Amino acid sequence: xxxxxxxxxxxxxxxxxxxxxxxxxxxxxxxxxxxxxxxxxxxxxxxxxxxxxxxxxxxxxxxxxxxxxxxxxxxxxxxxxxxxxxxxxxxxxxxxxxxxxxxxxxxxxxxxxxxxxxxxxxxxxxxxxxxxxxxxxxxxxxxxxxxxxxxxxxxxxxxxxxxxxxxxxxxxxxxxxxxxxxxxxxxxxxxxxxxxxxxxxxxxxxxxxxxxxxxxxxxxxxxxxxxxxxxxxxxxxxxxxxxxxxxxxxxxxxxxxxxxxxxxxxxxxxxxxxxxxxxxxxxxxxxxxxxxxxxxxxxxxxxxxxxxxxxxxxxxxxxxxxxxxxxxxxxxxxxxxxxxxxxxxxxxxxxxxxxxxxxxxxxxxxxxxxxxxxxxxxxxxxxxxxxxxxxxxxxxxxxxxxxxxxxxxxxxxxxxxxxxxxxxxxxxxxxxxxxxxxxxxxxxxxxxxxxxxxxxxxxxxxxxxxxxxxxxxxxxxxxxxxxxxxxxxxxxxxxx
Amino acid sequence: xxxxxxxxxxxxxxxxxxxxxxxxxxxxxxxxxxxxxxxxxxxxxxxxxxxxxxxxxxxxxxxxxxxxxxxxxxxxxxxxxxxxxxxxxxxxxxxxxxxxxxxxxxxxxxxxxxxxxxxxxxxxxxxxxxxxxxxxxxxxxxxxxxxxxxxxxxxxxxxxxxxxxxxxxxxxxxxxxxxxxxxxxxxxxxxxxxxxxxxxxxxxxxxxxxxxxxxxxxxxxxxxxxxxxxxxxxxxxxxxxxxxxxxxxxxxxxxxxxxxxxxxxxxxxxxxxxxxxxxxxxxxxxxxxxxxxxxxxxxxxxxxxxxxxxxxxxxxxxxxxxxxxxxxxxxxxxxxxxxxxxxxxxxxxxxxxxxxxxxxxxxxxxxxxxxxxxxxxxxxxxxxxxxxxxxxxxxxxxxxxxxxxxxxxxxxxxxxxxxxxxxxxxxxxxxxxxxxxxxxxxxxxxxxxxxxxxxxxxxxxxxxxxxxxxxxxxxxxxxxxxxxxxxxxxxxxxxx
Numbered sequence: 003x004x005x006x007x008x009x010x011x012x013x014x015x016x017x018x019x020x021x022x023x024x025x026x027x028x029x030x031x032x033x034x035x036x037x038x039x040x041x042x043x044x045x046x047x048x049x050x051x052x053x054x055x056x057x058x059x060x061x062x063x064x065x066x067x068x069x070x071x072x073x074x075x076x077x078x079x080x081x082x083x084x085x086x087x088x089x090x091x092x093x094x095x096x097x098x099x100x101x102x103x104x105x106x107x108x109x110x111x112x113x114x115x116x117x118x119x120x121x122x123x124x125x126x127x128x129x130x131x132x133x134x135x136x137x138x139x140x141x142x143x144x145x146x147x148x149x150x151x152x153x154x155x156x157x158x159x160x161x162x163x164x165x166x167x168x169x170x171x172x173x174x175x176x177x178x179x180x181x182x183x184x185x186x187x188x189x190x191x192x193x194x195x196x197x198x199x200x201x202x203x204x205x206x207x208x209x210x211x212x213x214x215x216x217x218x219x220x221x222x223x224x225x226x227x228x229x230x231x232x233x234x235x236x237x238x239x240x241x242x243x244x245x246x247x248x249x250x251x252x253x254x255x256x257x258x259x260x261x262x263x264x265x266x267x268x269x270x271x272x273x274x275x276x277x278x279x280x281x282x283x284x285x286x287x288x289x290x291x292x293x294x295x296x297x298x299x300x301x302x303x304x305x306x307x308x309x310x311x312x313x314x315x316x317x318x319x320x321x322x323x324x325x326x327x328x329x330x331x332x333x334x335x336x337x338x339x340x341x342x343x344x345x346x347x348x349x350x351x352x353x354x355x356x357x358x359x360x361x362x363x364x365x366x367x368x369x370x371x372x373x374x375x376x377x378x379x380x381x382x383x384x385x386x387x388x389x390x391x392x393x394x395x396x397x398x399x400x401x402x403x404x405x406x407x408x409x410x411x412x413x414x415x416x417x418x419x420x421x422x423x424x425x426x427x428x429x430x431x432x433x434x435x436x437x438x439x440x441x442x443x444x445x446x447x448x449x450x451x452x453x454x455x456x457x458x459x460x461x462x463x464x465x466x467x468x469x470x471x472x473x474x475x476x477x478x479x480x481x482x483x484x485x486x487x488x489x490x491x492x493x494x495x496x497x498x
Numbered sequence: 499x500x501x502x503x504x505x506x507x508x509x510x511x512x513x514x515x516x517x518x519x520x521x522x523x524x525x526x527x528x529x530x531x532x533x534x535x536x537x538x539x540x541x542x543x544x545x546x547x548x549x550x551x552x553x554x555x556x557x558x559x560x561x562x563x564x565x566x567x568x569x570x571x572x573x574x575x576x577x578x579x580x581x582x583x584x585x586x587x588x589x590x591x592x593x594x595x596x597x598x599x600x601x602x603x604x605x606x607x608x609x610x611x612x613x614x615x616x617x618x619x620x621x622x623x624x625x626x627x628x629x630x631x632x633x634x635x636x637x638x639x640x641x642x643x644x645x646x647x648x649x650x651x652x653x654x655x656x657x658x659x660x661x662x663x664x665x666x667x668x669x670x671x672x673x674x675x676x677x678x679x680x681x682x683x684x685x686x687x688x689x690x691x692x693x694x695x696x697x698x699x700x701x702x703x704x705x706x707x708x709x710x711x712x713x714x715x716x717x718x719x720x721x722x723x724x725x726x727x728x729x730x731x732x733x734x735x736x737x738x739x740x741x742x743x744x745x746x747x748x749x750x751x752x753x754x755x756x757x758x759x760x761x762x763x764x765x766x767x768x769x770x771x772x773x774x775x776x777x778x779x780x781x782x783x784x785x786x787x788x789x790x791x792x793x794x795x796x797x798x799x800x801x802x803x804x805x806x807x808x809x810x811x812x813x814x815x816x817x818x819x820x821x822x823x824x825x826x827x828x829x830x831x832x833x834x835x836x837x838x839x840x841x842x843x844x845x846x847x848x849x850x851x852x853x854x855x856x857x858x859x860x861x862x863x864x865x866x867x868x869x870x871x872x873x874x875x876x877x878x879x880x881x882x883x884x885x886x887x888x889x890x891x892x893x894x895x896x897x898x899x900x901x902x903x904x905x906x907x908x909x910x911x912x913x914x915x916x917x918x919x920x921x922x923x924x925x926x927x928x929x930x931x932x933x934x935x936x937x938x939x940x941x942x943x944x945x946x947x948x949x950x951x952x953x954x955x956x957x958x959x960x961x962x963x964x965x966x967x968x969x970x971x972x973x974x975x976x977x978x979x980x981x982x983x984x985x986x987x988x989x990x991x992x993x994x
Contacts, residue, residue: 037672037811041674041815076777077774077777077810078672078777078780078810078811078815079777079780079781079784079811079813079815079816080811080815080816082777082781092781092816093781124650125649125650126648128645128646128647128648128649129645129648131645131648133640133641136640137636137637137640137641140633140636141633141637144629144632144633145629145633149624149625149627149974150624151624151834152622152624152625152627152832152833152834153621153624153832153833153834153972154620154621154833155833155834176533176574178537188684188860191855192860232855232856236855278573281572281573281574281575281578284574284575285575285578285588288575314573314574315533315574315575315576317575319537319574319575319576320575320576320588336648336649337648337649337650337651338647338648338649338651338862338863338864339862339863339864340860340861340862340863341862359687359728359732360728364684364688364836364860365836365862366834366835366836366837366861366862366865367834367835367836368834368835368865369862369864369865476649478645
């Protein structure tokens, strides 16, 4: 503000000279340089700029070049021009609050070093992503794609992928569907969000309303007494109350279903306790849905990984009009791909697509085509088979290590999936998790997955056993042995 | 139900024989065949199945094979087994309501034939997607990716892309930021959803509530009197009321901003009318945001495509703490890629990431890495330059065709973007759109973009001019000439 235009002209002139002499477009270079000078604070707000002719002479450029540059920066809002008061730096161009300069690439702080041994559940072995097969499928998909692929997409997802999935899910998971009922999304959480947003009637027919009220899956929702806290949180944020169902050796006790109109289950492999939902319970929950107009959400999060016998088929196969089947590639390939699917009863297809929005395909169309190719070329099956062998061998090593070093610790839920549950003596869970942390092991206690209302829920005096949830998929192959060794050392000693 | 097991055994036996003789795993083949028979209705609900030994003898397989198969299907819920009453087909296995068979790939109905000439706004030339460059970037990204890429991701998006964007947006759009304030999303609509979901305080500190209430961008939101109906609908669905700001030749009249706490603008190229927001208005809206604690949402939907001079810089550069800059590759590359970004004031980064959800990266991580490579290798700039030339030449052809065949029709908004506005004589818009439809041309009338409350809004007696919004990017290169010819024929004749 106090600076006269003479000083600023001299400063600008000397600053800019070198750059301008090299620039092919002097006008563009001058604009950039002035913008930078304002941004960087060298030209303070309110500073009056030199008249065209002075700066032009100083820099050895035409007067029009300076006039053009000023006009451009006025148009962009960096400078202001008022009759009689000349051109000034605008008042509002503030530097970034933290003082960082826009053009200097700022490195984010280095990632906090992860645990030495990562035995958390939930992610596959990141080193096993089938890069070569995926790239081959991606290349084929991209080369064969018709031009319309790059235009606006179908909110249901690409037909190529929906066809491949309808065939694959029937074959591998006993799902009964056709491509018109498959809706592609970006993963399980996205599916949940869509189901709780989807209105029964199209938007045009109803008044604007908060998205918490949804006719597809209504509040409250019954859930298993143990499950992912992340899912409960997501539901709570959407305004949905969850009511826990007690669990026993046959899975969730669906006979306790009351006035709820929806239930979320993990029938293939209860998460995290590990058993399949018993056949009678499967029948019963479908009967309940039919009798009460309810809907079953089937979270088939790791249905491909079953070690002891043929995969347990999907509950969806029992009644495709009452069960919404939800799956993704997050366990089978990688969460980085961000592709999932819903298999819907016919009457829900329209509302879910309306909730998705016509202009938002959400999942990368090229990745959709790549996955369709991966499935129909057989590469997906080959990858799943390879990973099943790898995870089974890891599970076997875990069981063997415990048998040898901690025979008093029971291992359960190991017939399938990427994690096991270690039952601990009563009262030892918290101290064991702490001991594991001291040894650089990241893992979760069973209590972390328990629904907050699991005990209070009327009539459900469910025991809260002590235990650890051990994910055996995450460590890379060479690090797994050391992780097991550390784990065994962290376990409580045999009683007595 | 009426069928005896003898009959069903014979039918099953004869049906299955051929397949079993080829199958490498007879047990698996038997399970599949029985499941299919139940699904397809050949074995009706309630039908009693033959005893193990009968079917085994019939099929020439071991008794255990049949026993295993029955047990598996009981576990899956297809069959029921009760002491003393044998094994029966479960009551609840219904065929798909529309009678379609799960394994027969059902083709979706053929796409309704599109218009002969597609002059709708909103999408780039789908035939111009840079397949070779994109694949090269994707391959490099995939080959160089560290393993952690395939594990759980950062909800903000990959750092490689955020760094590339911070640099690119500063250079190309005058955006002031650093990678820590860039959040990757799947496009503009996703950004809007996140902004209206993001709570001021973390979820743990507040009671469950419907998502319509958001402290980042509060209801009501001021919008331009003309804009995408799709955006207004999305906001209405989220429970957000929109208040129209009148438009004139300087863009939105931001002096009309009242008690709103947020405003959504298209400053680089008003959509759809086509002018840039005037420098004084840019300053004024930032002043308003500072004085009233408001926030400006800057929708930079086609900022790269400016033909007549250097790009108009982003309003965000005037005050990065008051403006949220939103962009995507939907116009520059393709909506199929589903990648967009928000550049946020520092205080909003945490809430937006919380709304995104820790486990949901939403946008394909591999595509993020590919785009980062495309930008930093210079391929993105080359593609944008090539497309700028192509679209400019199309614009020139449109202007020339109109000058020759319909000199009475004024063309406006052509200094930038992928569409133009043709002003029509009063009262002729509706009939002209109809005439265009008859000629196989798809395009929109200006009225389609007008806010329903544009006229009623207190103090805004905005005129409602007749006009057409003509998108010139969508037709492929060889089809463009014919589209222009058809368009000129559909226009109303010169008055008098």
